[in-house]
Amino acid sequence: MIHKVLWVIQIKFWNSRFMASFSDIKNNSQNKTRLGVFKFLFEPFAFTGRLTILWIKSLGAAAIFLTLAALKIFQNKQLVKIVQQLYYIGAKSTLIILLVGLFTGMVLGLQSYYALVKFGAEGALGTLVALSLVRELGPVLTAIMITARAGSAITAEIGIQRISEQIDALDTMRIDPLKYLISPRIAASIISFPILTALFDLIGIVGGYVSVVIVLGVTSNTYFYRVQSSLELKDITDGFIKSIVFAVIVSTVCCFQGYFAHMRADSHGAKAVGLATTSAVVLSCVLILLSDYVVTSLLIQ
Amino acid sequence: MDKPLIEFQNVTKRFGTKTVLDQVNLKIYEGQVTTIIGLSGGGKSVLLKHIIGLLQPDEGTILFRNRPLRHGKGRHTSFAKGEISYMFQDNALFDSMNIFENVALPLLETTNLSNTEIKKRVLARLEQTELTEAKYKYPSELSGGMQKRAALARALITDPKIVLFDEPTSGQDPVRKNAILSMIAQYQRKFGFTAILVSHEIPDVYFISNRILALYNKRIVFEGTPEELEDFDHPFNDEVIQSLEGLQAELTGLASRRRFKVLYHAQMKRGQQGEIYSVALFTLDALESVINCLGYDIAQETVQHLGSFINKQFSPVGGFSTRFSANQFVTVLPYTDLAEAKDILKNFIADFTEYGIHNIVNGNGEKRPQDACAEFSILVGLAQGQPLMNIESVIDTAEKNQTEIGRVNCS
Numbered sequence: 034m035i036h037k038v039l040w041v042i043q044i045k046f047w048n049s050r051f052m053a054s055f056s057d058i059k060n061n062s063q064n065k066t067r068l069g070v071f072k073f074l075f076e077p078f079a080f081t082g083r084l085t086i087l088w089i090k091s092l093g094a095a096a097i098f099l100t101l102a103a104l105k106i107f108q109n110k111q112l113v114k115i116v117q118q119l120y121y122i123g124a125k126s127t128l129i130i131l132l133v134g135l136f137t138g139m140v141l142g143l144q145s146y147y148a149l150v151k152f153g154a155e156g157a158l159g160t161l162v163a164l165s166l167v168r169e170l171g172p173v174l175t176a177i178m179i180t181a182r183a184g185s186a187i188t189a190e191i192g193i194q195r196i197s198e199q200i201d202a203l204d205t206m207r208i209d210p211l212k213y214l215i216s217p218r219i220a221a222s223i224i225s226f227p228i229l230t231a232l233f234d235l236i237g238i239v240g241g242y243v244s245v246v247i248v249l250g251v252t253s254n255t256y257f258y259r260v261q262s263s264l265e266l267k268d269i270t271d272g273f274i275k276s277i278v279f280a281v282i283v284s285t286v287c288c289f290q291g292y293f294a295h296m297r298a299d300s301h302g303a304k305a306v307g308l309a310t311t312s313a314v315v316l317s318c319v320l321i322l323l324s325d326y327v328v329t330s331l332l333i334q
Numbered sequence: 335m336d337k338p339l340i341e342f343q344n345v346t347k348r349f350g351t352k353t354v355l356d357q358v359n360l361k362i363y364e365g366q367v368t369t370i371i372g373l374s375g376g377g378k379s380v381l382l383k384h385i386i387g388l389l390q391p392d393e394g395t396i397l398f399r400n401r402p403l404r405h406g407k408g409r410h411t412s413f414a415k416g417e418i419s420y421m422f423q424d425n426a427l428f429d430s431m432n433i434f435e436n437v438a439l440p441l442l443e444t445t446n447l448s449n450t451e452i453k454k455r456v457l458a459r460l461e462q463t464e465l466t467e468a469k470y471k472y473p474s475e476l477s478g479g480m481q482k483r484a485a486l487a488r489a490l491i492t493d494p495k496i497v498l499f500d501e502p503t504s505g506q507d508p509v510r511k512n513a514i515l516s517m518i519a520q521y522q523r524k525f526g527f528t529a530i531l532v533s534h535e536i537p538d539v540y541f542i543s544n545r546i547l548a549l550y551n552k553r554i555v556f557e558g559t560p561e562e563l564e565d566f567d568h569p570f571n572d573e574v575i576q577s578l579e580g581l582q583a584e585l586t587g588l589a590s591r592r593r594f595k596v597l598y599h600a601q602m603k604r605g606q607q608g609e610i611y612s613v614a615l616f617t618l619d620a621l622e623s624v625i626n627c628l629g630y631d632i633a634q635e636t637v638q639h640l641g642s643f644i645n646k647q648f649s650p651v652g653g654f655s656t657r658f659s660a661n662q663f664v665t666v667l668p669y670t671d672l673a674e675a676k677d678i679l680k681n682f683i684a685d686f687t688e689y690g691i692h693n694i695v696n697g698n699g700e701k702r703p704q705d706a707c708a709e710f711s712i713l714v715g716l717a718q719g720q721p722l723m724n725i726e727s728v729i730d731t732a733e734k735n736q737t738e739i740g741r742v743n744c745s
Contacts, residue, residue: 110443194428202426205386206440206492207416213443 098211098292099219099285105212106220114217115224122183122218123225127232133178134233137170138162138240146249155251159259162241167264167272171234173325176226176279180317184287187218188313191291192306200292215292219284226280227273234272271332278328282320287313337400339364339496339528340385342554345394347380354380356552357394362530362545367522369531369539372549378532379423381549382498385530386420419494423501423532425485427473433460434469437488444492456491463487463517464629479510479631483517490521499531509638511535513630515542516660520625541660610718612675613725614653614665615732616644617713621661627708637661640712647682664729672718679716683739686712711741 073080106115145161191214194200203210238260246253290313297305338361347355354377362368370378383389384396387403396403427436438456441447447455460466463483473481482502489497502518503511515535519542522529533539540546540560548556548563550570556563563571618624618640625633641663645655648665655665667675715736719728 190430197429198422198424198426199428201388202420202422202428204388205418205420206444208440208443 094293095285095289098215098289099281102211102215102219102285102288105209105216108212108216111212111217111220114213115220118217118221119225121186122179122221123229126179126182126225126229129178129182130175130229130233131236133174134171134236135240135243137174137233138166138237138242139244141165141170141237142241142244142249146245146251155249156255157259158241158245158251159256159261160263162245163238163260163264164268166237166241167234167268169325169329171230171237172226172272172275172279173321175230175233175276176283176321177318179222179226179229180283180287180314180321184283184317185310185314187284187287188291188294188310189306191215191288192294192309195292195295196302196306210292215288218288219281222280222284223277226276226283230272230276234269271329274332275325275328278324279321282324283317286317286320290316336363338362338397339399340530341397341400342381342384343395343397345384345391345396347377347384347389348392353552355384355391358549358552358554360547360554360557362528364528365526366544367519367529367531367542368545368547369533369543370547370549371533371536371539374534376549377552378549379500382420382500382530382532385498386418388420417495418498419489419492419496420498421485421489421500421502423504425473425481427481427484427488429473432470432472433465433476433484433487436473436484437491440488440492459487459491462521479506479514482506482514486514486517486521490525493525494527496528496530499529499533501532501534503533503535509631509634512538512634512638515539516625516634517630518542519660520622541657610669610671612667612670612672613717613719613728613732614648614667614675614679615658615715615717615729615736616640616663616665617715617733617736618661618710619713619738620708620710624708624710636710643686647685648678651678658729664732666719666725672716675716675718679714683714686740709742711738713737714739 072083105111141162142158145158146155149155149157149161191200194214200210200214203213242253242256245251246256290309291306294305294309295301297308299305300308340362342358342360345355345358346353358381370381372378380389384391427433428439431439434456437459438452441452441455445452457466457469460469463486465480465483465487468476468480468484473484476484486502499518503514506514512535515533515538518529518531521527522542531539531543540563543560546556546558546560546563547554548566548568548570550556550568555568555570556566558566618637621633621637624636637660641655641657644663644665648655648667651667652669653665653667655663658664667678670678713736715732715734717728717731717735719725
């Protein structure tokens with residue numbers, strides 16, 4: 034009971050804090066700035082300044098968007114929707130993750146063998162495959178694959194709901210669109226990204242086994258011994274932390290792009306949804322790689 | 335008059351540099367059907383969206399039960415939202431949910447009712463809007479009219495106190511337009527909600543509206559009853575209403591109310607020189623029961639068939655007719671005294687019993703449900719107009735003289 038009351042107070046607080054600035058951003062559609070090549074060539078400083086302001090504005094808007102949606106995850110009637118989204122974002126991505134993971138592991142084994150055999154260090158293959166997968170490739174490739182599969186779908190779906198007034202309709206029915214559409218997707222992403230990453234790591238190691246042991250003839254014992262002895266718990270938790278960071282980034286970017294598809298400066302209607310989907314995927318992938326560096330450097334210290 | 339439910343005080347809305355609403359003042363009263371008329375793109379939808387809070391005014395205040403809808407720069411206060419439903423111009427149905435889920439969604443998300451209770455309510459609403467067979471279909475699989483009805487069912491599922499209809503009849507054929515309007519009117523009486531419509535269907539909206547607001551040139555230029563609008567002297571009248579009425583007249587063959595008045599006044603002028611005329615009032619009795627048994631579409635078609643039949647019969651003898659209310663038609667027979675009128679009417683009744691009833695009943699044969707059947711009768715009354723009497727009292731006399739001339743029985 035106290036828990037619930039606390040949540041309500043907290044949500045009320047955040048709502049009042051943010052809603053003023055959030056609605057400013059929402060109603061900002063008429064002050065859209067057009068930024069093109071022409072502007073860049075003839076007014077480079079103004080262009081850079083405007084671009085920076087635009088970026089900072091959207092960053093702030095996305096932060097507010099994420100905060101509000103994240104708080105609404107814990108309101109009631111959310112469980113069913115979260116499970117539904119888990120199915121679309123998580124369960125349905127399993128096959129593609131397995132396939133990509135298997136081949137990533139295989140090619141990793143192959144390439145590492147080619148390099149390591151020059152030093153006569155093919156015994157270290159297991160270490161190399163396992164560490165690269167768990168610490169780096171697993172989280173990053175999983176995030177990119179889910180962006181391509183589910184992220185684009187999220188943006189397109191929400192974008193279409195936006196331009197066909199379905200989000201306004203939710204609003205008039207007193208159904209909070211953030212709570213109804215965005216929160217379950219963010220929650221489902223945060224749950225499914227680490228699980229799919231774990232799956233990717235596992236199948237990647239199996240892939241490495243296929244190429245290293247079965248194809249290249251390194252003994253199976255050496256491979257698995259190296260995998261086991263070189264992996265520490267920290268490697269695995271670091272991988273998970275990364276995947277959770279990516280989950281937050283991907284789901285926020287994709288939902289945000291779809292939710293505000295009607296306010297794009299560059300086009301309207303169906304085209305805006307298309308562009309929103311493109312920029313959601315591109316932006317997600319870029320941000321995954323950028324944040325990957327930042328998070329890794331923080332975790333390694 | 336009692337306190338207004340919704341009041342706009344000097345509301346101004348701009349999009350960029352374009353002003354859409356300029357110092358709009360209006361009042362909407364509880365329990366009434368208020369219709370906002372005006373040209374396309376004139377800001378009627380914008381006005382409606384201000385009431386539900388999808389848009390906020392740049393200047394001015396909107397009062398809801400005497401409380402402002404928005405305080406300062408803060409968030410739109412949501413106390414009004416629970417009482418208001420909004421029917422979007424292009425329905426805004428959730429296209430990846432079927433009709434049942436669409437209608438059930440507001441209850442599922444905003445109430446704590448059990449699933450069986452929700453199912454019961456949704457099925458009842460779907461039956462009332464004749465969508466029972468389409469409940470597992472998706473919006474894209476339905477016709478435009480059915481989508482409209484689904485949107486209506488969804489708007490009404492929460493038993494709102496106020497329903498806003500943004501052009502509920504757009505994109506429908508004339509029969510269906512009337513069907514939707516009569517459906518709104520009937521639900522309004524049944525559930526007692528306050529209805530606010532945006533519509534172009536002049537004069538059909540007159541029959542269901544208590545109040546008309548005319549939006550012209552970014553301002554409300556008229557507030558009042560449909561009757562008052564008839565005498566409203568303003569460029570709006572010439573520009574908007576007459577053109578819309580003219581179109582309506584072309585479609586149905588009946589004289590528009592305005593044209594009817596013009597004809598009547600011309601008649602009155604001659605009347606002062608000692609001419610006489612007769613008035614016949616036709617009533618389709620028990621329209622409600624026809625609607626209940628056969629549905630809105632067939633009921634409207636029946637009324638329409640009756641209207642065109644009356645027009646066809648009387649225009650050769652110089653009579654002119656108009657639709658007087660939802661189920662009544664008035665015909666004026668110039669230069670005719672009561673005895674002559676009775677003769678003409680006798681011929682009409684003979685023709686009507688021979689062909690008319692047959693036409694009215696079978697004119698829509700293929701759409702009629704096989705087992706459904708409605709009983710209704712058609713009444714007619716005659717009265718002779720004296721030169722100095724006004725037409726309303728003549729029509730009243732005609733109404734008192736009404737007798738039954740035809741009846742459709744279930745056999």
